[in-house]
Amino acid sequence: MLADRLPITLDVRKAAMRGSGVSGYLKPLDLKRFRPLLASDEGLINVEMSFYRDEERRYLLSVVLEADVEVTCQRCLEPLMEHLASSSKLAVVWTDEEAAHLPKYLDPLLVGETPCDLWQVVEDELILALPAFSYHAADVCKLNVEIDSDPAPHKAGRAEKPNPFNVLGQLKPGKKH
């Protein structure tokens, strides 16, 4: 893919006013908090960001990223390529209070007077997208473990727990449908 490295910083409010976007790639070594979670420096992260304003005149940022990075197989401890994909909508806010008032579908991105650090935004998204444990497929893993064919062991326990939202629903004054 013909692309440039993602810019490090950007005035995201200005970008949202213009309705512009940026895209580019990053390497694992660019990201100091993400890199230690990986097995090697190998891999590539592709990022697309678009900036716009919504009807509430909020400054929004949509981040779509795809990455292929090397993680450690938790069974055989050999490296394995993991594909990560994530897509999220962030609202640029000045203060924590402003963040607390956002609708649930928007995640806050706290940005003060200084330009926003785009690499950190990408890094946060990648850390969230990374599975807690990764394993090779059974037929390629160096450690050939017999996999228990346990039919949904967690099912029994789950059924006994009451769903807190159902309880809430019962407490609400009756709504006519």
Ligand SMILES: [Zn+2]
């Ligand atoms: Zn393995």
